[in-house]
Amino acid sequence: MKGREPRGHWFLLLLGGLTLFAALLLNGFAxxxxxxSPADPGGETGTGRGPKAPGVPAAATSGGxxxxxxxxxxxxxxxxxxxxxxxxxxxxxxxxxxxxxxxxxxxxxxxxxxxxxxxxxxxxxxxxxxxxxxxxxxxxxxxxxxxxxxxxxxxxxxxxxxxxxxxxxxxxxxxxxxxxxxxxxxxxxxxxxxxxxxxxxxxxxxxxxxxxxxxxxxxxxxxxxxxxxxxxxxxxxxxxxxxxxxxxxxxxxxxxxxxxxxxxxxxxxxxxxxxxxxxxxxxxxxxxTGAERAVGTVLVSAQRASGWIVGALGVLFGVAAILTVARLALLLGFARTHVRRVRRAGGPRGPGGRRRRHWHDLGHPTPPLSIIVPAYNEEAGIEATVRSLLDTGYPAPFEVIVVDDGSTDRTAAIVDGLRLPGVRLITKPNGGKPSALNAGVAAARAEVVVLVDGDTVFQRDTLWHLAGPFADPAVGAVSGNTKVANRGGVLGRWQHLEYVIGFNLDRRMFDVLQCMPTIPGAIGAFRRQVLAAVGGVSDDTLAEDTDLTMAICRAGWRVVYEENALAWTEAPASLRQLWRQRYRWCYGTLQAMWKHRRSPFQRGRPGRFGRRCLSYLTVFQVVLPLFAPAVDLFTVYGLVFLDPLRLVGLWLAFTVLQAMAGAYALRLDGEPVRTLWVLPLQQVVYRQLMYLVVIQSLVTAVLGARLRWHSISRAGTFASRDGSRLPT
Missing domain, CATH: 3.20.20.370 (Glycoside hydrolase/deacetylase)
Structure with missing residues (x-):
């Protein structure tokens, strides 16, 4: 998608922020x-608030x-x-x-x-x-x-x-x-x-x-x-x-x-x-005078407005706190339910200790797979991606189809030079990721296709776990478990926590509620008949993975989450790259939500999906982040003008709850909890960045601008295939 992105909204956002800050400052001053107060000295006894000065005239002290x-x-x-x-x-x-x-x-x-x-x-x-x-x-x-x-x-x-x-x-x-x-x-x-x-x-x-x-x-x-x-x-x-x-x-x-x-x-x-x-x-x-009245009216109106704003922000602060705690409770509750359901399903245990029914549990052979890798300027990691897909213990035949979407670097040459059996290279003019995926699906031979980003590396048993849920004929697609590979710095650790605590806990809840909104582009498996039924991968939005997943859910198919199907992906290594990625994700998600806005009014499974999924996304990924900066600004106001100890106590309590939820999520994913030391700073810095992403995306959507595709520079995290550069 090409087009102009809005720029003036940053000025409006800054102006709005300054106006809100001025209102808070005025109210705090007032x-x-x-x-x-009883602590104030003074009075007719002559004990004032400071020492007597010899220069005070007697006419003042002894007069009227x-x-x-x-x-x-x-x-x-x-x-x-x-x-x-x-x-x-x-x-x-x-x-x-x-x-x-x-x-x-x-x-x-x-x-x-x-x-x-x-x-x-x-x-x-x-x-x-x-x-x-x-x-x-x-x-x-x-x-x-x-x-x-x-x-x-x-x-x-x-x-x-x-x-x-x-x-x-x-x-x-x-x-x-x-x-x-x-x-x-x-x-x-x-x-x-x-x-x-x-x-x-x-x-x-x-x-x-x-x-x-x-x-x-x-x-x-x-x-x-x-x-x-x-x-x-x-x-x-x-x-x-x-x-x-x-x-x-x-x-x-x-x-x-x-x-x-x-x-x-x-x-x-x-x-x-x-x-x-x-x-x-x-x-x-x-x-x-008239001028004095006019100025006074403005002052009085400004102070009264500031009082209303502070009151509204106080209510918003309370609502946001309640919603945040309620969300944590829901996520943890549904995560526990998800674990119990998977265990009850039986079947062999995966690396994470959980179970899910597989094909051979029902006496059927494991299905063949077609693995499609859309690639655009992925020379830094495409070889590692392809080799990881082949280095697997998957028992059934599978093929790897790399679709080079008009790369301007050596992506196609690297894949062609590998000369690996079972790997096909398709080259086409640049048309965007959806067109590359559709081209790969059209060339696929198997009935189950796996879609993989060109910066992703699979575990050896990932394909085995990814194909397992298709033993249930009601399952139309499967989401894998995406892991951040380059988590060495603070930014990488922040994203690692976000993936584990946010994305993966969300997916467990969506799996239980049967309303999965997104199968990540890094790892997902689909029935070909399902892709054909929904018209393939659409280019209507910038979040083609979310749009596709919502379309599958609306078509009545189940979309499940398989936590043992692990895929390691390269996360953005700079704040600029992170902003560009999340801006695209958020804007695309808003587009997908708008595209599927009628789903809550449908009957049956599609309607349940819409009411559960879109309501959740609207509250926790749109409305709450939209007002969160104002709530944070009110928190700063409270530290200066209200009871700082109470607010600090609330913040610490909230951080402890987040840490407890994070520890549970990390344990479910088999991850060490030591990464939680970056959580408090994440709440202060990283979270604000994500809020601004949501605000910019909403402004872009309201103004009707078409956001251009933001490609992410790769750092070559998987350039070495000895595994030493992957977290353990």
């Missing part, structure tokens, strides 16, 4: 708003709770008028406590000032709009409740500006009031807090502190909160700014205290109003 720190003038402070209380609430809005607090204030006809956290404003815009509509005053409490005295100047500016944008986007207002998180009374100002307050004053803010810090965030009961908020006995009738909180924990005591204060002090002639009115200043909030 989720830094945690509010007060509202500071005007405009540059070019001495610090000025103001106090509330007599019998005037400004109730102020920090850290909100909170969807549970703030509406109840607003109801209490409305019941008493009182107004208050809310120093809101910008991130919470974006999350709960309706509550903020209600505050403004009911006449309450809004103040800036930074975007994430950052300690302004400890944060760098650029971070403080960003926090204050983002909160202003959030207020503009939600309520259409901006505010001149700011309260520094972790601040309290003027006497408790630290040196860093003073510098932060001064910088805020330079930006036009009035800095609000408090006369009475109720410390309701430490879990105080309502009696204690009321006592701390009540007028001082030494200053009867004096006004006050009272600090409380409407978020950051259980505020039931705060609500009860507010109701008692409003009831008791109102009866004594006190009025409750906003901070600005209490100190005799113009309203602190003003209408935002």
């Amino acid at each position: 989720e830094g708003a945690v509010g007060e 709770p509202v500071l005007d720190l405009n540059p070019g003038q001495e610090p000025r402070s103001v106090r509330p008028a007599n019998k005037t209380i400004a109730l102020t609430f920090d850290d909100g809005p909170d969807p549970r406590w703030t509406p109840r607090l607003l109801e209490t204030l409305r019941k008493h006809g009182a107004q208050a000032t809310f120093f809101v956290v910008g991130a919470r404003v974006a999350e709960h815009p309706g509550i903020v709009r209600r505050m403004a509509a009911e006449g309450h005053e809004l103040g800036n409490h930074t975007y994430t409740h950052v300690d302004m005295g400890e944060a760098p100047a650029w971070r403080v500016r960003l926090e204050l500006d983002l909160t202003q944008r959030a207020l503009a986007g939600v309520a259409g207002v901006k505010t001149a009031l700011v309260r520094m998180p972790y601040s309290s009374t003027p006497a408790s100002l630290t040196g860093p807090q003073w510098e932060a307050a001064r910088r805020a004053g330079e930006r036009g803010y009035l800095v609000a502190l408090t006369d009475r810090d109720t410390k309701d965030w430490v879990g105080a009961v309502s009696d204690t909160i009321v006592e701390r908020a009540a007028p001082s006995r030494g200053r009867p009738g004096a006004g006050a700014v009272v600090m409380m909180h409407d978020s950051g924990g259980d505020r039931e005591a705060t609500l009860a205290a507010v109701d008692r204060l409003l009831t008791g002090l109102s009866a004594k002639g006190y009025r409750f109003t906003t901070l600005s009115r209490a100190v005799g200043l113009p309203p602190a909030t003003a209408e935002a």
